[in-house]
Amino acid sequence: MSVINQEKGTVIRYGFQASPFGEVTLALAGKAICGLSLCGRGQRRRALTALQRLWPEAELIHDQKSTRAMARRIFSRPGKRTFSVHLIARGTAFQIKVWKALLTIPGGRLASYQDIARKAGHPAAVRATGTAIGQNPIGYLIPCHRVIRKNGSLGQYAWGTKVKKKIIDWEKVRA
Numbered sequence: 001m002s003v004i005n006q007e008k009g010t011v012i013r014y015g016f017q018a019s020p021f022g023e024v025t026l027a028l029a030g031k032a033i034c035g036l037s038l039c040g041r042g043q044r045r046r047a048l049t050a051l052q053r054l055w056p057e058a059e060l061i062h063d064q065k066s067t068r069a070m071a072r073r074i075f076s077r078p079g080k081r082t083f084s085v086h087l088i089a090r091g092t093a094f095q096i097k098v099w100k101a102l103l104t105i106p107g108g109r110l111a112s113y114q115d116i117a118r119k120a121g122h123p124a125a126v127r128a129t130g131t132a133i134g135q136n137p138i139g140y141l142i143p144c145h146r147v148i149r150k151n152g153s154l155g156q157y158a159w160g161t162k163v164k165k166k167i168i169d170w171e172k173v174r175a
Contacts, residue, residue: 036074
């Protein structure tokens with residue numbers, strides 16, 4: 001995962017694509033993914049506004065074709081995903097550490113908020129870790145859905161606990 005500072009002239013191509021969990025907004029900076037979020041019916045405008053807030057200096061271009069190809073690669077059928085993707089995330093130094101820690105959780109496995117805080121190098125910052133997880137701009141690929149409470153309950157999830165459970169179950173089939 002790369003971290004970049006936004007510059008004027010950055011071009012981001014975005015599109016609304018199908019996934020096994022519902023419609024997603026997918027954003028690409030070149031060949032790298034810089035945004036992925038579930039948007040669902042009637043929420044496209046909100047998803048686009050969030051993308052504009054994250055990348056205020058970028059030129060956003062609606063591009064269904066290139067985002068469709070990437071969505072197909074990301075959400076391939078279980079057992080078929082054999083590619084790597086480049087991610088570009090913007091956040092604070094702490095957020096980036098937390099998001100990198102999320103990337104260490106293998107597919108089909110779960111970790112607690114405490115585990116992620118420890119992996120991020122801030123074992124006492126469990127609440128702040130939870131906040132950083134909730135602000136993840138590249139959902140699913142930076143696997144915030146793999147984090148659960150210490151007691152084993154799913155906890156909160158930006159896209160709702162039903163979707164979180166569905167993603168976890170889907171990944172178990174793929175693992």
